[in-house]
Amino acid sequence: MKNYILQNENGVYFECGYSCDNVIYLSLSGDNYFITDGRYAIEAKLYAKNCEVLISNDLLKSARKILKKSKIKKLHIDPHDFSLFTFQKLQENLAIKFVQKPNFSKLKRIIKSDHEIEYLKKAMCLGRDGFEKFAFYIQKQGLGKSEKNLFFKAKQFLSFDGEYDLSFDPIVAINQNSAKPHALPTKDTLQKDDLLLVDAGLKYKRYCSDRTCTSALNKNINFSRDQVFKTKLEQKVYDTVRLAQEKAISKARVGMKASKIDSIAREVIDKAGFGKYFVHSTGHGVGLDIHEYPVISQRSHTIIEESMVFTIEPGIYLSEQFGVRIEDTVVMKNKKAQIL
Numbered sequence: 001m002k003n004y005i006l007q008n009e010n011g012v013y014f015e016c017g018y019s020c021d022n023v024i025y026l027s028l029s030g031d032n033y034f035i036t037d038g039r040y041a042i043e044a045k046l047y048a049k050n051c052e053v054l055i056s057n058d059l060l061k062s063a064r065k066i067l068k069k070s071k072i073k074k075l076h077i078d079p080h081d082f083s084l085f086t087f088q089k090l091q092e093n094l095a096i097k098f099v100q101k102p103n104f105s106k107l108k109r110i111i112k113s114d115h116e117i118e119y120l121k122k123a124m125c126l127g128r129d130g131f132e133k134f135a136f137y138i139q140k141q142g143l144g145k146s147e148k149n150l151f152f153k154a155k156q157f158l159s160f161d162g163e164y165d166l167s168f169d170p171i172v173a174i175n176q177n178s179a180k181p182h183a184l185p186t187k188d189t190l191q192k193d194d195l196l197l198v199d200a201g202l203k204y205k206r207y208c209s210d211r212t213c214t215s216a217l218n219k220n221i222n223f224s225r226d227q228v229f230k231t232k233l234e235q236k237v238y239d240t241v242r243l244a245q246e247k248a249i250s251k252a253r254v255g256m257k258a259s260k261i262d263s264i265a266r267e268v269i270d271k272a273g274f275g276k277y278f279v280h281s282t283g284h285g286v287g288l289d290i291h292e293y294p295v296i297s298q299r300s301h302t303i304i305e306e307s308m309v310f311t312i313e314p315g316i317y318l319s320e321q322f323g324v325r326i327e328d329t330v331v332m333k334n335k336k337a338q339i340l
Helices: 009-016 038-047 059-069 084-091 104-108 114-142 147-158 175-179 232-251 258-271
Strands: 003-006 023-028 031-036 052-055 074-077 097-100 171-174 195-200 211-216 283-285 292-296 309-312 315-318 322-325 328-333 336-339
Touching (some): 009 023, 009 031, 009 104, 031 038, 031 059, 038 052, 059 084, 084 097, 114 195, 114 211, 114 328, 147 171, 171 175, 175 315, 175 322, 195 322, 211 322, 232 258, 232 315, 232 328, 232 336, 258 292
Parallel strands (some): 003 074, 031 052, 074 097
Antiparallel strands (some): 003 023, 023 031, 171 195, 195 211, 283 292, 309 328, 315 322, 328 336
16 A cells, blocks of 8 residues: 555554554555654654654644645545544645545554564463462452452552553453453452452563453462362353364364354353353454454454464353353464464
């Protein structure tokens, strides 16, 4: 794509290695412009690569000035990237055709480079260590603590006391609350034999990790995949989700439609009688954004390619009872899925 404009922070970072919360990035026939304000002047000039850094008090005005001087006839823009007001002001009285290409920046990033995969792997390994530290805390001090307190502690351990940014606010859900896929923390307290679901991740050099564990609260509380629950129903649901996840990972192949990976997991859950309780897609891409491409869903026609990175996270959610989700992030290498 020859001529395009970006405002999304991660999209801009991918282009030049630096970004901030007030930027317009233009790429016009190979000439690249990073337009920002004086607050970011020093860092932008130091870190933004392969572009001219322009400092402005009015980013839109500066972008329009560059576009007026250019001889381009078309400019690609992601309609998700700009507000309606900004878009209207940007194109006003310009003799340029604005071509809407939704998510073009994310689609450029769908295949990960070797160094991106290394960053993602490092993020996943750090995330695993954070989970282990959190499990140790729960063993020693977790009983009687509320979800809200455990949510705070999960942020502390996953960020390594603030050393790393989080991929997203963790999900920490006990028993009934775990039946909500994106549960918010409550005042409910953790007790012996409870079911606990934790979904969390951190960023390494801006690249995200994402992992979900469902655990039984006994004396050996941990976030391994081997779990023994207090009721037959909890155990059946957990074992079903685990089998669905393992099958989807083991059978995923380069050249397969993303919808096929989804169906592999879904068939296991359907066969066990829990199909209607699997209420979301099987996975999503992970990179600079926590949700990228490919989407691993029933409706996705994306063909899986080498070096794509995405989650496999089937789940079963029994309202007013409990929910189970198991999630790992995988990379397609040598035509198969490898857990990062």
